[in-house]
Amino acid sequence: MSTLVxxxxxxxxxxxxxxxxxxxxxxxxxxxxxxxxxxVAGEGVSAIAEAAAKLDGVARVRVxxxxxxxxxxxxxxxxxxAELSDDYSHVLACASTTxxxxxxxxxxxxxxxxxxxxxxxxxxxxxxxPIYAGNAIATVQSEDALKVITVRATGFxxxxxxxxxxxxxxxxxxxxxxxxFIKEELAQSDRPELGAAKVVISGGRGxxxxxxxxxxxxxxxxxxxAIGASRAAVDAGFVPNDMQVGQTGKIVAPELYIAxxxxxxxxxxxxxxxxxxxxxxxxxxxxxxxxxxxxxxxADLFEALPELExxx
Amino acid sequence: MKVLVAVKRVIDYNVxxxxxxxxxxxxxxxxxMAMNPFCEIAVEEAVRLKERGVASxxxxxxxxxxxxQEQLRTALALGADRAIHVQTDERVESLGAAKALAKLxxxxxxxxxxxxxxxxxxxxxxxxxxxxxxxxxxxxxxASEVVVDGEKVQVTREIDGGLQTVELTxxxxxxxDLRLNEPRYAKLPDIMKAKKKPMDVKTPDELGIDVAxxxxxxxxxxxxxxxGGVKVDSVDELxxxxxxxxxxx
Ligand SMILES: Cc1cc2nc3c(=O)[nH]c(=O)nc-3n(C[C@H](O)[C@H](O)[C@H](O)COP(=O)(O)OP(=O)(O)OC[C@H]3O[C@@H](n4cnc5c(N)ncnc54)[C@H](O)[C@@H]3O)c2cc1C
Ligand SMILES: Nc1ncnc2c1ncn2[C@@H]1O[C@H](COP(=O)(O)O)[C@@H](O)[C@H]1O
Numbered sequence: 001m002s003t004l005v006x007x008x009x010x011x012x013x014x015x016x017x018x019x020x021x022x023x024x025x026x027x028x029x030x031x032x033x034x035x036x037x038x039x040v041a042g043e044g045v046s047a048i049a050e051a052a053a054k055l056d057g058v059a060r061v062r063v064x065x066x067x068x069x070x071x072x073x074x075x076x077x078x079x080x081x082a083e084l085s086d087d088y089s090h091v092l093a094c095a096s097t098t099x100x101x102x103x104x105x106x107x108x109x110x111x112x113x114x115x116x117x118x119x120x121x122x123x124x125x126x127x128x129x130p131i132y133a134g135n136a137i138a139t140v141q142s143e144d145a146l147k148v149i150t151v152r153a154t155g156f157x158x159x160x161x162x163x164x165x166x167x168x169x170x171x172x173x174x175x176x177x178x179x180x181f182i183k184e185e186l187a188q189s190d191r192p193e194l195g196a197a198k199v200v201i202s203g204g205r206g207x208x209x210x211x212x213x214x215x216x217x218x219x220x221x222x223x224x225x226a227i228g229a230s231r232a233a234v235d236a237g238f239v240p241n242d243m244q245v246g247q248t249g250k251i252v253a254p255e256l257y258i259a260x261x262x263x264x265x266x267x268x269x270x271x272x273x274x275x276x277x278x279x280x281x282x283x284x285x286x287x288x289x290x291x292x293x294x295x296x297x298x299a300d301l302f303e304a305l306p307e308l309e310x311x312x
Numbered sequence: 313m314k315v316l317v318a319v320k321r322v323i324d325y326n327v328x329x330x331x332x333x334x335x336x337x338x339x340x341x342x343x344x345m346a347m348n349p350f351c352e353i354a355v356e357e358a359v360r361l362k363e364r365g366v367a368s369x370x371x372x373x374x375x376x377x378x379x380x381q382e383q384l385r386t387a388l389a390l391g392a393d394r395a396i397h398v399q400t401d402e403r404v405e406s407l408g409a410a411k412a413l414a415k416l417x418x419x420x421x422x423x424x425x426x427x428x429x430x431x432x433x434x435x436x437x438x439x440x441x442x443x444x445x446x447x448x449x450x451x452x453x454x455a456s457e458v459v460v461d462g463e464k465v466q467v468t469r470e471i472d473g474g475l476q477t478v479e480l481t482x483x484x485x486x487x488x489d490l491r492l493n494e495p496r497y498a499k500l501p502d503i504m505k506a507k508k509k510p511m512d513v514k515t516p517d518e519l520g521i522d523v524a525x526x527x528x529x530x531x532x533x534x535x536x537x538x539x540g541g542v543k544v545d546s547v548d549e550l551x552x553x554x555x556x557x558x559x560x561x
Contacts, residue, residue, distance in 0.1 A: 104441035294541035
């Protein structure tokens with residue numbers, strides 16, 4: 001049977017993480033057979049469907065273009081996926097706030113378990129996933145006929161974009177009288193998306209206040225980096241919630257991660273310790289972040305950051 | 313309005329777990345256990361709703377072993393009025409927990425059910441969404457603000473790009489994110505009083521449900537260890553290493 005991937009999109013564009021989920025789907029169909037279909041649900045999503053049709057390995061893009069699916073609210077979107085799911089052995093989505101919101105609801109409608117944030121496909125029914133803030137990796141096997149799975153994008157390399165899948169409309173319209181979209185306040189930024197950036201520079205409580213995050217911006221500009229934060233920095237109101245990296249925030253694995261004024265709590269490490277190279281700048285030489293950092297600089301960030309910006 | 317709050321007993325968030333040598337599971341012997349931090353936020357939110365006169369009664373629920381009654385007592389000390397313990401020694405995953413909670417929702421008919429967004433042991437982030445599906449209710453997950461207004465509730469949700477606000481009809485299921493509130497600590501007199509508050513014990517059998525999971529844990533391994541690297545003495549040395557050794561600049 002085939003595998004269905006829920007496309008993630010934002011502001012009229014396909015989100016890059018979807019190409020990583022399709023990569024996981026490719027590994028699954030190698031074992032289970034069948035095709036890969038991508039579901040694009042939303043309102044006014046034809047450009048997104050066309051982008052999804054280019055993802056390598058996708059046979060068919062199914063498009064549910066209707067006001068009912070605007071903003072991908074959980075109730076109608078889960079009903080839609082559950083409606084389509086009889087054609088599939090696997091349903092996949094990114095472990096994004098959308099995927100995490102919708103897929104458990106799909107699983108419960110179908111009375112099956114959901115497997116969260118897989119980082120490896122062992123076989124069609126066996127997967128690896130981190131538990132306990134990434135301090136253990138569990139290999140789990142599902143006996144359910146339908147496997148409903150969220151995929152951690154950093155675990156899979158994106159597929160290329162030279163495919164040409166067919167595009168078909170889905171007519172099913174879920175009715176939903178229970179939830180209504182009111183508003184969204186989305187951070188506007190010209191910087192790369194945290195999950196996709198090759199370089200991430202994050203600030204913690206040590207930054208002192210939100211204004212001081214400007215010290216990171218100059219460096220981020222020079223390195224083409226995304227800016228992240230620890231929970232403490234978000235809780236203190238220095239920066240918005242969508243910048244939080246960690247167990248309960250975003251998971252990143254860039255080529256280079258620079259942690260500034262971050263102590264290195266396990267919950268933070270859970271979100272960044274798969275980065276290729278880690279740099280820590282902290283004035284406390286005992287800070288646990290140095291235990292995972294490839295390069296540690298014991299220094300006051302207010303001196304080190306301006307110097308770094310100038311010398312880069 | 314009655315509020316149902318789900319609390320889970322998990323490893324204390326400060327503990328760094330170790331994997332058992334035989335790779336069957338993590339080693340929880342003598343490990344400090346506590347209420348899941350997101351559940352503390354859920355209890356706090358329920359208590360604030362009661363303090364504001366929105367909630368009339370708070371019922372705390374857990375599904376788990378006998379020892380989990382400790383976390384129910386904590387919830388009672390924090391302000392829950394009574395507790396229900398669904399007792400089982402099975403490893404309960406999110407679907408099993410959601411099935412038990414759905415039965416209790418049917419029995420108790422709460423106006424709101426508040427859960428944590430994620431248990432920090434399994435890191436599943438599923439139960440609230442599953443409960444909402446099983447009970448046919450709308451869901452407001454990853455909440456950073458909850459405003460009850462008559463027959464509706466507005467929930468501000470922490471999403472990847474920022475914040476989203478949705479309006480749900482009541483009854484509804486809400487899962488808490490970190491910024492929803494800052495939980496209080498239980499005071500000693502309240503801890504004493506909590507011992508006298510009612511606690512109902514039921515079994516999954518009595519509820520007519522099966523909490524066993526169809527997902528088997530084949531093995532549990534430690535993650536690839538990351539070796540700490542070197543300390544550099546200056547910004548110059550750092551830039552040099554990043555350019556010439558790590559080759560990431
Ligand atoms: C349920 C739960 C979930 C959580 N999820 C997350 C999560 O997803 N992400 C996350 O990050 N945290 C998370 N946390 C919080 C985590 O436990 C830590 O509290 C948090 O990561 C600490 O942030 P911090 O390192 O910025 O602050 P602190 O621990 O206070 O560290 C600040 C650091 O800055 C350094 N510093 C101060 N001034 C300077 C200076 N002038 N120059 C250089 N260095 C300086 C200090 O030496 C210190 O090491 C979670 C906690 C819980 C309970
Ligand atoms: N065994 C359980 N008993 C009570 N509540 C639970 C249980 N498992 C999960 N929950 C609730 O669901 C939330 C999310 O857990 P999970 O979806 O399993 O990560 C927790 O914060 C609890 O509120």
